[in-house]
Amino acid sequence: MKRTAVVTAGTASIGLETALGLAAAGFSVTVVGRDTDRAARAVGRINATDPAHPARFLSADLSSLDAVRALADRIGAEHAASGEPLTVLVNNLGAMFADRRELSGVEASFVLNHLSPYLLTELLLPTLTSGAPSRIVNVTSGAVVAAKRVFDAVEPPGGYYGFHWYGRAKLANLAYTLDLAARLDGTGVSVFAADPGGAATDMTDGTMNDPKIVSPGLRLLWPLVRRTFARSTSGPASTAARSSVIAATDSTLTGRTGLVIGADTRPVAPPRTATDPRVTDAVRRLSEQYAPLVSA
Numbered sequence: 001m002k003r004t005a006v007v008t009a010g011t012a013s014i015g016l017e018t019a020l021g022l023a024a025a026g027f028s029v030t031v032v033g034r035d036t037d038r039a040a041r042a043v044g045r046i047n048a049t050d051p052a053h054p055a056r057f058l059s060a061d062l063s064s065l066d067a068v069r070a071l072a073d074r075i076g077a078e079h080a081a082s083g084e085p086l087t088v089l090v091n092n093l094g095a096m097f098a099d100r101r102e103l104s105g106v107e108a109s110f111v112l113n114h115l116s117p118y119l120l121t122e123l124l125l126p127t128l129t130s131g132a133p134s135r136i137v138n139v140t141s142g143a144v145v146a147a148k149r150v151f152d153a154v155e156p157p158g159g160y161y162g163f164h165w166y167g168r169a170k171l172a173n174l175a176y177t178l179d180l181a182a183r184l185d186g187t188g189v190s191v192f193a194a195d196p197g198g199a200a201t202d203m204t205d206g207t208m209n210d211p212k213i214v215s216p217g218l219r220l221l222w223p224l225v226r227r228t229f230a231r232s233t234s235g236p237a238s239t240a241a242r243s244s245v246i247a248a249t250d251s252t253l254t255g256r257t258g259l260v261i262g263a264d265t266r267p268v269a270p271p272r273t274a275t276d277p278r279v280t281d282a283v284r285r286l287s288e289q290y291a292p293l294v295s296a
């Protein structure tokens with residue numbers, strides 16, 4: 001049976017390396033991104049590895065929840081028509097900003113790191129369930145430990161610090177991931193989080209040199225913080241993609257769910273906040289409110 005995978009933000013950086021890893025493992029890979037030239041180069045690179053099935057590109061700006069809905073509709077309809085299972089969904093999209101910005105009135109890092117992947121996942125659940133055994137891999141980050149942990153609103157009160165807001169959105173997504181794993185237990189759909197560690201990519205290039213991204217307390221230690229960031233994001237994207245590829249393919253994970261695959265590709269314990277029922281419930285409420293399955 002043909003095995004298919006969708007990798008969001010799969011045309012460059014960690015997502016492209018993930019797509020290359022999945023193609024090497026025999027998957028027919030769909031990469032999602034915006035830039036068509038970049039996408040053509042990515043598909044060319046994947047197909048140059050001589051995969052069993054050619055890769056393809058689907059264009060979608062995943063910062064728009066309507067575009068997410070349209071993408072899910074298209075993928076779902078294609079699988080329904082072909083009868084081929086959707087074996088793996090890798091939600092690799094993520095973003096961090098030095099300056100606060102909004103997307104349709106909602107803080108952008110919450111949209112890109114949580115609401116968008118949440119919505120795509122929920123809308124593809126019928127497809128993933130009917131094609132089970134299947135896997136969902138949500139890309140997380142070590143930044144969750146620096147997150148403000150209150151989820152009674154999209155944003156906590158106070159000034160905007162991009163690294164902490166990014167970590168908080170990733171924490172919301174991790175809480176969702178573990179909650180979803182429990183929800184889907186017994187359906188044949190396994191749900192994993194994958195921590196890439198760090199890599200020099202579009203996302204880290206520049207943003208992590210700006211002291212504005214951390215709280216005033218950490219800014220006092222900026223030379224040290226900056227060195228730590230530089231060290232932790234100096235590696236290649238190919239290494240950072242290993243946790244997602246393992247989460248998506250490793251046979252020792254068959255039948256397992258709700259695991260966080262660490263940067264060294266082994267399961268690691270999630271931070272306790274990610275399994276706190278108050279956090280899980282609050283994230284579920286925010287997700288349903290700000291990313292309804294059907295457009296308002």
Ligand SMILES: NC(=O)c1ccc[n+]([C@@H]2O[C@H](COP(=O)([O-])OP(=O)(O)OC[C@H]3O[C@@H](n4cnc5c(N)ncnc54)[C@H](OP(=O)(O)O)[C@@H]3O)[C@@H](O)[C@H]2O)c1
Binds near residue numbers: 036
């Ligand atoms: N890099 C790190 O050190 C690090 C550390 C921990 C976790 N992570 C996580 O790992 C994942 C990948 O990170 P990365 O550093 O590889 O990111 P990246 O360099 O920003 O990823 C670039 C990819 O994202 C696509 N993309 C960006 N915005 C998009 C949008 N609105 N809609 C569709 N595609 C979009 C780009 O396609 P276009 O060019 O077509 O827009 C390109 O394919 C993220 O979830 C990130 O949070 C990264």
